[in-house]
Amino acid sequence: MNPIIENLNDHKIMSLAPDKRDRILNAAMKEFARGYKNASTDNIVRESGISKGLLFHYFRTKKELFLFLHDYALQMVLAEFFNLINLKERDILERWRQIVLLKIDLVHKYPAIFAFVNAVYMKENDEAALEISRRKTAFNDDVYGRLFSDIDTSLFREDIEPQKTVDVIIFTMEGYxxxxxxxxxxxxxxxxxxxxxxxxxxxxxxxxxxxxxx
Amino acid sequence: MNPIIENLNDHKIMSLAPDKRDRILNAAMKEFARGYKNASTDNIVRESGISKGLLFHYFRTKKELFLFLHDYALQMVLAEFFNLINLKERDILERWRQIVLLKIDLVHKYPAIFAFVNAVYMKENDEAALEISRRKTAFNDDVYGRLFSDIDTSLFREDIEPQKTVDVIIFTMEGYxxxxxxxxxxxxxxxxxxxxxxxxxxxxxxxxxxxxxx
Amino acid sequence: MNPIIENLNDHKIMSLAPDKRDRILNAAMKEFARGYKNASTDNIVRESGISKGLLFHYFRTKKELFLFLHDYALQMVLAEFFNLINLKERDILERWRQIVLLKIDLVHKYPAIFAFVNAVYMKENDEAALEISRRKTAFNDDVYGRLFSDIDTSLFREDIEPQKTVDVIIFTMEGYxxxxxxxxxxxxxxxxxxxxxxxxxxxxxxxxxxxxxx
Amino acid sequence: MNPIIENLNDHKIMSLAPDKRDRILNAAMKEFARGYKNASTDNIVRESGISKGLLFHYFRTKKELFLFLHDYALQMVLAEFFNLINLKERDILERWRQIVLLKIDLVHKYPAIFAFVNAVYMKENDEAALEISRRKTAFNDDVYGRLFSDIDTSLFREDIEPQKTVDVIIFTMEGYxxxxxxxxxxxxxxxxxxxxxxxxxxxxxxxxxxxxxx
DNA sequence: TATGAATGAGGATTCATTCAT
DNA sequence: TATGAATGAATCCTCATTCAT
Structure with missing residues (x-):
């Protein structure tokens, strides 16, 4: 359904008991919220109560864990987001209103996920950083594409270019x-x-x- | 004159010969552009051709160096910025136009400084992160305060709150x-x-x- | 019949279905050819398609597996070797000729075994190294004893000690x-x-x- | 003078105080005598009484330490060896006699070096193993070339090929x-x-x- | 027999900081 | 001022072995 995010369910970790899995993923998210480099795998295992070996049984490297978490976080938010937003509403301002309300709810529901997503700035000159950057851009393009698709531009003033109108609205939304x-x-x-x-x-x-x- | 940034000239490093000092500060900025944690003091001394001991003679810790650099960078940009901006122009949109042009020039003139400033997201739950965050906010408040002070709001439509109008304009600027x-x-x-x-x-x-x- | 090599058939693993057993032993030999420490039990189970637990069900430790394999390899070679060599021939040089031909054949027939045997230099100051060393010496003594037993020393020059003559011949063989x-x-x-x-x-x-x- | 071994004196470690340097190199040799993989850098620093950091200050990796040690050991032996051997003696058997006596002396003088050299079988499928193998072969070719150069083959029986005679002598020497x-x-x-x-x-x-x- | 998740001590390497000179 | 050798806790990761199922 969403081609950007590869099938997370194929991952080894998904065969773990949900409560244990959540303990690990939550601990990892919480830790990565401090930044990629600052995050310590030692803290993750301590927090989640598993052994060093097990973490690396499921994720071969810190980087793989991080990348998985990134996709996982986006998918979690995404699924619920699009489930709840009413894409029938074609007035972009009304749609924004919905989004704001929904986002506030989600931030409450999944604080760790949002903290993690906000913190994802893996400053590294290696492949992983580029990969994250690429995925994030693709994700944003996809989300914005869907979120603001099929907008009724006939509502806009006719003396200005509709795309620029949309831009100003989105800039305002994001700025706020x-x-x-x-x-x-x-x-x-x-x-x-x-x-x-x-x-x-x-x-x-x-x-x-x-x-x-x- | 600017209460936000403490007097950088009081710092020990300012008594160093300017060329040596610049070599150090440039090397450090370039290195910190990779992110706080990724930056290595080894690289800084290697690049600037000084000894490890000397670096820590001038800056007691990596954090102090980083914090100094942050203020230093902001001040560098700031000084030139306000020097060149025409605060007589009271139309916010005209002022924006000036700012954009100026910013493009400055990014070219001081690429290292901008690379550094953009990279400054020291995600750490310790004092330095909060300190940076605090200073950045203060800096932004100050800059925006000055940049958009004494705006001629009489140009705006009268059926909307002037502050909201300014917000939309600034959000658009920043979003773009x-x-x-x-x-x-x-x-x-x-x-x-x-x-x-x-x-x-x-x-x-x-x-x-x-x-x-x- | 051969007191040096304890009865391998007493080992638990010998009750396994031959094809499965061979899969395990071949995988293990191939892996140990990389050196004892470099050999990974993970690779062995992956290659042989069995589970971790099963491997350690049959061999209590990596060391036991290694030691078994060592004896197993020697016995494999040995059995065939003595089966084919003509111990009736009492001229040591003729016997050497046979051995060389036979060895070339065997190296082709069991490359994995020879790769393993050549690699067996478990440099460790623990029990297993000494044990291997002891067994190897015993094995060599036994093999050479048999291989060069009942030699017709009457063929040798009489002005030199026959044992020294045999030594020079064996040193030349082995050196070559x-x-x-x-x-x-x-x-x-x-x-x-x-x-x-x-x-x-x-x-x-x-x-x-x-x-x-x- | 010997083109096979690159100049060891260029290495950082050579600027260390000789007694400390020897403590490190001896500890390392002793440890590597257990085999590359079995050798633990922890043991090396413990034995030599230096800190973890210092070892890696001088040798960036375990492998670099190992490679340095290898060349160092060969050079140590080599220098003294050729210094003491009388290459004027053209009878290969007399030369062998000298070599045996000398070798016994050297093994006593530098037991750690010989233990290390004998143990150097770094079973790894990476570049370093090939490099060691290459260097060892080159070293042996060089040593044997020099050791048995300018041999007086006119002493040999004339009914056999001189090179084969030399081979038998060398095989006997090495075998013994x-x-x-x-x-x-x-x-x-x-x-x-x-x-x-x-x-x-x-x-x-x-x-x-x-x-x-x- | 058979599985594979789980363990945790051990291993190589990094790096900000100190200190004798 | 200036040097760079020295430190050692912290980091990511490995792997033989165990154990509940």
């Missing part, structure tokens, strides 16, 4: 999201801010609708 | 910049693209002016 | 064999060289006969 | 040496056996002289 997700803001505080964020988003939506729509 | 600065694009290719970028920026400016201005 | 078996010479090339080797051997035999015989 | 150097014989016992060995060697020499010389 980045500002809200700045590292000082601990994820735990999101919930009480739900109202505030929704309110602000609605203000941006109103602004953009007034200025960019017919 | 981020897209252009994606890691696949090598800095060397910028020059021939100067025209293309300027052209695109002008299109966004025209759009925003038409939609957000009176 | 070692030179021909140097590791650069791949076993595959033996066949076309059959003629050359036989020719050279005959020259040495002629020389020794002329000088050492009456 | 190998038998005496078998691993069960600890090096310490050599001294009291000096007489016995010399006596036996003289017997072989007498035999060969009677049979192979005019």
């Amino acid at each position: 999201a980045a500002r809200e997700a700045s590292p000082d803001k601990s994820l735990e505080d999101y919930e009480p801010e739900y109202e505030r964020i929704l309110n602000e988003v609605d203000q941006y939506i109103a602004l953009l609708r007034r200025c960019l729509y017919k | 910049a981020a897209r252009e600065a994606s890691p696949d694009k090598s800095l060397e290719d910028y020059e021939p693209e100067y025209e293309r970028i300027l052209n695109e920026v002008d299109q966004y400016i025209a759009l925003l002016r038409r939609c957000l201005y009176k | 064999a070692a030179r021909e078996a140097s590791p650069d010479k791949s076993l595959e090339d033996y066949e076309p060289e059959y003629e050359r080797i036989l020719n050279e051997v005959d020259q040495y035999i002629a020389l020794l006969r002329r000088c050492l015989y009456k | 040496a190998a038998r005496e150097a078998s691993p069960d014989k600890s090096l310490e016992d050599y001294e009291p056996e000096y007489e016995r060995i010399l006596n036996e060697v003289d017997q072989y020499i007498a035999l060969l002289r009677r049979c192979l010389y005019k």
